[in-house]
Amino acid sequence: MSEVYYADMKAEDKDSNLINKLSQLFYKAGFDEMIDKEELFGIKLHFGEEGNTAFIRPVYIRRLVEEIKKAAGKPFLTDANTLYVGTRANSVDHLNTAIANGFGYSTVQAPIVIADGLQGRNVYEVEINQKHFDKVKIGSEICEADGMLSVAHVKGHELTGFGGAIKNVGMGLGSRAGKQQMHAVVTPEVEEEECITCGECSDWCPEDAFEIDEVSRLDEEKCIGCGECIVTCPTDAITPRFVDDSADDIQERIAEYTLGAVKGKEDKVGYINFVMDVTPLCDCVGWNDRNIVDDIGILASKDPVAIDQASVDLINQQAGKEDSALQCNHEPGEDKFKGVDPDLDWKAQLIHAERIGLGSREYDLVKID
Known part of the structure; x- marks a missing residue:
């Protein structure tokens, strides 16, 4: 031990x-x-x-x-x-x-x-x-x-x-490129009924992947999965969408980078x-x-x-x-x-x-x- x-x-x-x-x-x-x-x-x-x-x-x-x-x-x-x-x-x-x-x-x-x-x-x-x-x-x-x-x-x-x-x-x-590799399995999703169109997600996004209209809309092709929109959203309208084992994958990727x-x-x-x-x-x-x-x-x-x-x-x-x-x-x-x-x-x-x-x-x- x-x-x-x-x-x-x-x-x-x-x-x-x-x-x-x-x-x-x-x-x-x-x-x-x-x-x-x-x-x-x-x-x-x-x-x-x-x-x-x-x-x-x-x-x-x-x-x-x-x-x-x-x-x-x-x-x-x-x-x-x-x-x-x-x-x-x-x-x-x-x-x-x-x-x-x-x-x-x-x-x-x-x-x-x-x-x-x-x-x-x-x-x-x-x-x-x-x-x-x-x-x-x-x-x-x-x-x-x-x-x-x-x-x-x-x-x-x-x-x-x-x-x-x-x-x-x-x-x-x-x-920064390595961080993108580690985050690549994360895709946020927007719960429109919770969105207050404050623009925080857009301000923190490094790829300009959000368009603010009646609600905040995410362009998934631009998204690199950094996850900052998730934590900066004041109403929890943006949540991570994990597919299959992606929640475990990001942790495993971090371990490999270590x-x-x-x-x-x-x-x-x-x-x-x-x-x-x-x-x-x-x-x-x-x-x-x-x-x-x-x-x-x-x-x-x-x-x-x-x-x-x-x-x-x-x-x-x-x-x-x-x-x-x-x-x-x-x-x-x-x-x-x-x-x-x-x-x-x-x-x-x-x-x-x-x-x-x-x-x-x-x-x-x-x-x-």
Whole structure:
């Protein structure tokens, strides 16, 4: 079984605050041993969309920067540009958003390097030879790095049920073309009676696939399946239409992209999951809803499958918040992400990730003091 280290939210003094616990996790998980002198080490995180406040606080990232520097590495912060039209679709907007959200050099003491270049076209094709892809398109800057630390905010997701380490690395480091490949199985549909013709779907669509008339109408030939119209619609008039096994397919595709992103540096990749501010939607939206459970803590492991499984298990052990997006499954032990969206099975990404050799769903949870 893989070891997953866990720090809870309790603190009795300064030494036991969460920032210091994060350092303990860094060393307990052996991340310092992955780093050799002068190596370029990427910290893969999500800088948050403009208007979102649930993303990981920059002070935590600064501590990880400090620990990598102590190990004589050269850390940088990274993410790839988004597929949808928002505030992170190109490197200029992406950098401006990251800095506005607190990730400037003066705060975190490390530069930001966008993984797939100015317009999302700086790409390496990595051969993986798996079920969905023979090759995947990964941002070139992370491919050229010596190692990587994935720092993921665990939360719900409108297409995959939940997002953790696997989604942070796979979807996060796929280039814009790679993101399109992963989303290609998703087609939105508009429930006309719910549409208020506000135009939000059209504003966020990267392909101008919507025409606003009496209702919003989707040109399916233009649609690339990025899914942003689904989360930006204020009345839930746009929903995903999954055909056959496409709901599982998108999760499997993300897992295969994760395999490509870590290829060649498998022994130099660590994973940290923040199981705090567990919101029902991802940080790509320009807001964040009420958390579905109380804050739980921080996890660290060298196994992305184990850390994601442990994160969900800890969430499911909690009582769900009655005044949140949970439709059901409020009791401890019940599936909280299924409670948000009963039609999505989040386990598909972990099952496929284990199948292709990314890690194990079996784990030993080691709590630090």
